[in-house]
Amino acid sequence: MSRHDRDTEPGRARMPADVDAPDKVLYGLTFRQLAILAIAALAFYGAWRALHDLLPAPVLLGAAVVMGGLVFGIAVGRRDGLSLDVWLLAAVRHSRAPRALSTTDTTSTTPDWVQAPKSKVMLPAPLKLPADAIDDSGEIRLGGTRAAMVAATNVNLALRTPDEQAALVDTFGRWLNSLSTPTQIVVSAQPVDLHSHARTLAQTADGLPHPALADAAADHARFLDQLAKRRDPLRRQVLIVTQTGTGERGENAARRRADDTVRALSGLGVTTRALDGAAVTAAIAAAADPYRQPRPGGLAGPDTVISGPVDGSRNTSLRRDRS
Template sequence: MSEQRRDPDRIKMPADVDAPDKVAYGLTFRQLAILAVAAVVFYGAWQALHTRVPTTLLLGAAVVLGGVVFALAVSRRDGRPMDLWLLSAVRHSRSPKALASTDTTAPVPDWVQQPRAKVALPAPLRLPADAIGDDGQISLAGGTAAMVAATTVNLGLRTDDEQQALLDSYGRWLNSLSTPTQVVVSAQPVDLRSHADTLADTAHQLPDPRLRAACGDHAAFLADLAERRDPLRRQVLIVTRTHPGERAGHSARRRAEDTARSLTSLGVTARALDGAAVTAAVAAAADPYRPPRPGGLAAPDTVITAPAKEPPP
């Protein structure tokens, strides 16, 4: 058995460095504050009701409510404290569920008949992005951002030394980040039906009958696969941003290109996206189950013209 190598320069770092500090009894300051407020409320209720309500009933209610408050203070759901999770649930239930990109505060015209019952009006849709440039930079309220598309690496097929080298390279890239960076890993449906139709339409152009038969069989296989399964593809996007006070220019684009070069050392294929690719990525993130429009979308500030009409003979 080979002796495990030990690197004297390598130290262990806890994974919960962002966890709040424990103040007393294994509880954080937030948890202690919730329990302290509940204790003050219970004490005030006891002072006001112990002469009017039986003691047994007050103690039973205190035990039940105390257990609820304690569970609210120490439990978590979806990685968030339970009190914040319930607060978010209340805000979500009271917020409008319909959003509109137009102005929803305009008065209703006189010729529109007002509904008798109260109807929830849509709220204005406020997106963080204002525009997407030709170079792929996204204009935000506090700066700019850019996207990088990258492939993945299967660490299970690498040796221990290769895995360690890849992790070290990835760690160096993470340590080099000085601005907020987002890594988005999503699964999107693959449209095999269009590929099957394209193969079936172009099969007759092949010179050899056996090639035409093989192309037709492959088209039928893709069509059957699209009919019986829901194939997905994995997409990895990295969003780089600039500092709030940083001069705009092409800073976000340069950060995206630096990120692509840094990730190339991991053995992945990474490239900074241009305006059309960023627009398609944002549209796919908003509605992943709708295929993109044929021909794409026009870039900002692009003059859209129609083809010139031929003069009549």
């Protein structure tokens, strides 16, 4: 098959590797880069008009060459996947941002019996999160909008035939074209605790009905334990966050969008499910601290009443603090 035939084969299209790359306007430079260079050129011209009668020309030319090189480096340079001007602006914002954040109110005055410190103490700034509540159905309240999460498995396109690949891409493209609100696809790798699986398997091996099954279970438990010591096993997690529109009303609008996503992606041959409140809470907690071991029994959702027996006769209820 010739190159022309491959390029014109139906069902295939060439796409750039970075679809978010800005367009080149002139001389391989983007509009942002040209704007930075144009502003710098105007500043240099104004400085020349103001200082050419006061300073020698070689001094002005030397300063212009040095400053021009710095501006050109800032305009075309990149670091950590960002242009240098954006990177420097983020560095300035980070240096001026508070180092400590708190969910409690730090603006209230201290009582009279508290001795005021002699030196100035930096108080933590209020922590403002985009989400303020998660209900039992899994909807996340984001101010005026709501969001929901869908967990999905992945599919290996390399093992499919060209016709199957084209069908899968077409199904995925139809779902993308149906989106009318911001949607986020998060693919992450999280550690797997094989030690707990090995312990559970070793404990249940003695209760198996046949000695051969018990030996196989014990051998597999030892294998899992050794694998956890030699390697850092990871699992891949795919989360799809659907969000409602600004004017979209309804108590379960985000949940309906999540259910529509589950139905639309079922044609890809992947396993999808809309997450409830506990699963959404666990997913957000894992995203904030991916290397923390999962707690036995999972995490309770916000505003969940946690009850436990006290003295065998009474129950005490503790309302979980949102912080």
